[in-house]
Structure formats: structure tokens, C-alpha cells
Amino acid sequence: MERTSTIIRRSIHIFLKNYQYFTSTATALVLPVSVAILLSQAVMPSMSPFMATIYARLESLFGAAGFPSSSEFFSLLNIKISQTIFSSIFTLPFTLSFLLFAKANIIQSLSHLNTPTFSSVLPIFNNILCTHLCNSFIIVSANASAFFLFFLAFNSLDSFGLSSNNFVLFLSAVGAVLYSVILANTLITCNLALVVAGMENCGGFLAILKACVLIRGRAAIALSLALPVNFGFAALEALYQFRVVTAYRLSNNLTPSVAFEGLLVAYLYAVLILVDTITTCIFYKSCKSSSLIDECTYYKIELADEEDNGTLTNSKILHELP
Template identity: 50%
Template sequence: MELEFPSIPLEVRPWKILRTSIHTFLQNYQYFTISALLALPFSLANLLSQTLVPFSPLLPKIHLHLQPLFHASNFPLSPKLFSILTLTLSRTLTSSILVLPFSLSFLLIAKTSIIQILSLQKPPLQPSFSSFLSIYNPILLTQICNLFLILSVNATCFSLLFLAFNFLEGLGYSSPASLLSLFATGFILYSLILANTIVTCNLALVSSGVEKYAGVFAILKACVLIRGRAATALAVAVPVNIALGGVEALFQYRVVRAYNEASSFEGFMGLEGFFVAYLYSIVVVIETIVSCELFKRCRSAFRVGNEEGRYFYWIEAGNVKNLEVLP
């Protein structure tokens, strides 16, 4: 018998999840400040990478490999739009590669400390180093799988977009208006798919820290929990991502622009840059707390469904078993 996952309404609204997360952050600010300081090197690297990308030797190499790949796929775009697309992808890939060592070290250490604090029965208790390592190892493995998942989703979306363009052109709909409409539709769908993937990856990291799942099985558990609640998860993630984008824009405006206009580095620029990077770390901490709160709500709703006898689903030791569907 095929196992169905009925949609269980999430009692807490997205704004309540955000409010609870901010309240948790303020209530345990002394502990989360340490996590923000741990994430500070990642924040600095991420903010500076957007400025240093044009000077990186990786950018021309990646751009040189992407251009023939897009040409071979017969992407029917104007030369100007084609150049913008390939350059944007090249800059994004270069920035991700430059920040990757900090993402796998400082960022994961900060997220592990947050998940460890929130997984305790009473957050004021001092977490132990051994429990930290027991959480960090599965989180690291899950993050590596998340990277491969995001790359696979991007490659799949672009492949489907290429096929759609070629199919439309084969049917004779090769006018600029139809191609532009398809490109806009594809971009919207791509954004939604990528946003759902990122939310799922964040839940998988929390699942790895709380329930000690690792790798693919943590991602599978996150997919099960988020089923039927994608709209709530996206509504929670949007304000946090807007805040991250706002801090990045603030860094470009207050630090990078001031440096370009002065043509020299002054002391107050460094202090202001550290302050903006610390704000970025605070938002990263709040994002992790929001993911933990969302995970807790989704797991509670999932258990309610089991107790009501709607379904019974079990993931253990790398095995996925459909035990029973109760009447």
C-alpha cells in the first residue's frame, strides 16, 4: 500500500516563528554572542568575496569554461543578456569557492554551537566539548551532501531550461517575446525550486544536530518534515534573507564605496567593516535559530499525525521503512 503524507496544518504562523526565534535570541544573548563571534570570519570572508571576486584568477577561468558550455546548449539569448548571465554565474561560483573553506569551518562551528545550545533542556547549562564533536561530525557530512544537492538542483534546472528553449524553438516559437516570456517563467520557477532546496538543506543541518542523522538521510528526513509546509518555510526564510541582503548592501555602501572614493584604507573603515560583519553574523545566528524553531514545529506536527493514526513513518540507521498505514 502506498504511504500518503496528509497535510497537517502548522498551528504557528510564520511571524510567530520569527517572533519566538528573536525572543530566544534575546533571552540567551550571552551564549549566542559567542556563536556570532565564531561566525565572524565567515561573515567577513563572504562580504569581502563580493569585492575581491573581480581580482580573483578563478573568475576568468570559470567564465572561459561557462561560455562554450552555454554556446553548445544553443541558449537563444541576445549577446548582451548572454554576457550578463554567464558573468553573473561566474561571479557566483567564484565567490562560493572562495568562501567554501570558511563555510565548512567557522560557519558550521557557529551553527553547531547554536544547535547544541537549543537542543539542551535548559539552555543556561554549559555544553560539553564531547557533545559538540558528536553534533559537528554529522553536520559536516550533511553540509557536504547539501552542497552536492544544490549543485545538482542548479544543473538540473538549467538543463530543463535549455531543453525548453530548444523545444520551443523547434515548434517555431522563436520570437523574442516568446523567448523572453519563457525565460522569465523559468527564472521564477528556478528561484522557487532553489529557495525550497536551501530551506530543506537548513532543516537537514538541524536534523543532523538534533537527531544525529547524517548525509542523505538527514536531507530525506527534512523533505519528509517540510512536506505540505513549504509555504510556511518560505515565508519564514524570506525576511531573514532580506536582512542578509540588506547587510550586504550596507557593507557595499558604507565600506566598499567609501574605500573607492577615498582610494585609501582608513581606520574607521576597518571598524565599520567589522561592525557590519558582526551584524551579518547576528543575522546568521537568527537564521539558524529560525531553522531550529521551524524544525521543532514541523516535527511536532509530524508526531501529531502519527498519534492521530493517519500514518506511521520511520527513518532509522539509514533505513527508510513504511511500517503501517492505520485507518
């Protein structure tokens, strides 16, 4: 299995080697998605009634489940989930069209090493679309499982009379770590499943199952690959808020310079999405090659044992080795 630095270096090399193709893909396909993602964060304050409705519904749900209302963890979690739901709804049409088609283009170009055409990308797009919808169900199920664990933990505290602020604070800290681990592993598996769907011409839950098998024992590498990309997304979102949103609110006027800066940040965001997809494809190929090496090593050990025992036959060799 390749190291994290090697996978990142190979991904950057592939991106720079095919810079013209990838940048044109970023401009034509991914740029509308990145603009929609950044705009969704900018219009959140103006959509406060809708956000307040989502927040109130989640707060009532947490209250009915017995979660402590004084816990800052659940307050921050409620705000973050409300923002994620709003952003997902706002960008859904762009995600299901532009983003998935761009991912299908990249996966097709990296799997067959040629310039993809519309007819060759369409079957991959259908598989990726089906897998993306199944990924949404998996992410919702992961969140529901985490909340169910929180429900058992906090209600168990109440039943044993351990409802002091210290116990609530400790359990909230443990819950934050547990929730982060569950969500991070779910997201990297779902992200890999999209690549599996394109590379292996399968879709839906089968692609997710294959991704789970591939990532087994390699979750640490996948997390280390996702960490710098997510830091990059967070930095670009903060830059957009500081340079574009704040400037627009102060002057209450969209000047050409502010609009140009917004497009530049959105373009960098689109390029980072492409690099993330390329990195996931290289990680997939590394997992597959590592699996093949382990399988060949297993067969060599098995054949060596049979040679020592004097039971090796030609038919056995033909059956085991392609």
C-alpha cells in the same frame, strides 16, 4: 503548525534570552565567516581574470546547450553563478570549520538546553559536515535539473520554429520563475537538513531525506521564514558595498573609521546568521510537534472507529499507544 510570526517571535525571544552566549558565539566563530563573505564580494573586481574565466566557461556551456545568447536572463544568471562560485571557493575553509562548528553549537544548546562542550559538539559537527557536503551535491543537481529543463524548452522552440524574440522573452521569464522556485525549495530543504543532522544524530543523505519529509506541506512557511533573513543579508551586503568598499576605492586608503564600519557590518551579518540558525531550529521543532499531533489524532480516530465496531482489545491499545 505554528504561524510564521510565532516562529520568528520565539526565535527572537530565545536569542535575547541567551544574548550573551549567542553574541560571544557570533564573535568567536561566525565573525570570521561573515568577514570572509563580505571580503569575497569586495575583491571580486580585483580577481577579474579568474571571474572572466568562470564566466567564459559558463557562457560556452550555455551556448553549447542551445540557450539563446541574446537572452538577458541567461546573461544575468551567468554573472550571478560566477559570483556564487567565486564566493563559495573563497569562503570554503571558513564555512567548513567556523560556520559549521557554530551551527553545531547552536543546535546542541537548543536541543539539550545547556551549554555545549567540545566533546558533545564534535559528533554533531561531523554529522553536519557530512550533510553539508551532501547538500552541495544536491544544490548542484538541482541547478543541473533546471538547466536540463531549459535545454529541452529552448531546443523544442527551435525545432518547432518558434524562435522569435517574443517567445524567447516569454520563455526566459517563465524560466526565471521556475529556476527561483527550484533553487529556493532546494536551499530551504538543505538548510533544514543541517538542523535535522544535529537534532536527530544522523548525517548525509538520510538527514536530507528526513528534511524532505518534514517540510512536505510546509514549504510556504519555510519560504516566508527565509525571505526576511535573505532580505537582511542583501541589505547588509549593500551597506558594506556603499559604506566600506566605495569609501575605500574613493580614498584608496583604509582609514580606522572605515575598518570599524566594516567590522560592525560583519558583526551584524554574523548575528543574522545566528538568528537564521535559531529560526530553523524552531521551525524544525514546530514541524516535529505538528507531526506528532497529526499522528496522535490519527491513532485517536482509529481507536474510536474500533470502539464503535466493538473490536478494540487491550493488546491493541498497548501496541498503538506508547
